[in-house]
Amino acid sequence: MHPASPVPLAIPKRASLLPSGGRVCRGATWEAPVLQYLPGSQYIAHPSRLFYGWWIVGAGMVLNALIGALVMHAYGAYVAVFKEEFGWSSTMLALGYSTIQGTNGVVGPGQGYLTDRFGPRAIIRVGLVVLAVGLVLFSQISQLGHLFPALFVVAVGMSLGGFLSVMVAIVHWFERYRATAISFITGGFALGGVLTFLVVLSIDTFGWERTALGSAVVVLAFGLPASQLVRTRPEDYGYRPDGAPAPE
Known part of the structure; x- marks a missing residue:
């Protein structure tokens, strides 16, 4: 006779039960599921x-917010300082920003191949390290000729560690809610714009060199933990796109 109320069920460490007949799936979740008893059937977790998948969306928002706040939206603040300190023209500094945009287009095809081969999480990690190195180089520039190589390294890191790599995971984890997931990730850039005032405040308080160095530390401190959440395919962890139940 079946009990009338839910009964605790022992669950192996680092395992979870899926809504598909109570099968155990390793690595799917770190939390104990809620067990519901259905008369005439097995326990379903x-x-x-x-x-x-929404945790991956959150990670993508964090990564894009970092890129937006520390580079894309903050570049204008650095431009104002460079004009005053070095006397560089607006045309040359605008060309520096064009270097960032152009590099993203050049890196794209190779990035797609590497992401398919090694997975988005590995590529994001590499990209964040490259971005941090680029920001360190950026903090050391003293001539106009130093600006463009530093921005090239920054742009490569942004491309590998940002939107495109996260999107590879999103298209696997979401089907029905894919547009919603993408809109949240894109919103990370807007959030970065809101946070840019912190970069401006840091430049005014500590100087642009220390701010660029600090930005490199922030990228690693917040970006690398966020990248840990990224997974390539839901099926590898016992899920289906959008969290849909497994077919019977």
Whole structure:
């Protein structure tokens, strides 16, 4: 006779039960699921946490917010300082920003191949390290000729560690809610724009060199933990796109 109320079920460490007949799936979640008893059937585990794909969306928002706040939106603040300190023209400094945009287009095809081969999480990690190195180089510039190589390295890191790499995971984890997920990730750039005032405040308080160095530290301190959340395919972790139940 079946009990009338839910009964605790022992669950192996680092394992979860899916809504597909109570099968155990390693590595799918770190939390104990909520067990629901259905008369005439097996115990079915309904995960109590949010669908894991949304954690990847959150990671993408953090990565894009970092790139937006520390580079894309902050570049204008650095331009104002460079004009005053070095006397560089607006045309040459605008060309520096064009270097960032142009590099993203050049890196794209190779990035796609590497992401397919090694997975988005590995590429994002490499990109964040490259971005941090680029910001360190950026903090050391003293001539106009130093600006463009530093921005090239920054741009490569931005491309590898940002939007495109995260999108590879998103298209696997979401189908029905893909547009919603993409809109949240894109919103990370807008969030970065809101946070840019912190970069401006740091430049006024500590100087642009220390701000650029500090930005490199922030990229690694917040970006690398966020990249840990990224996974390539939901099926590898016992999920289906959008958190849909497994077919019977």
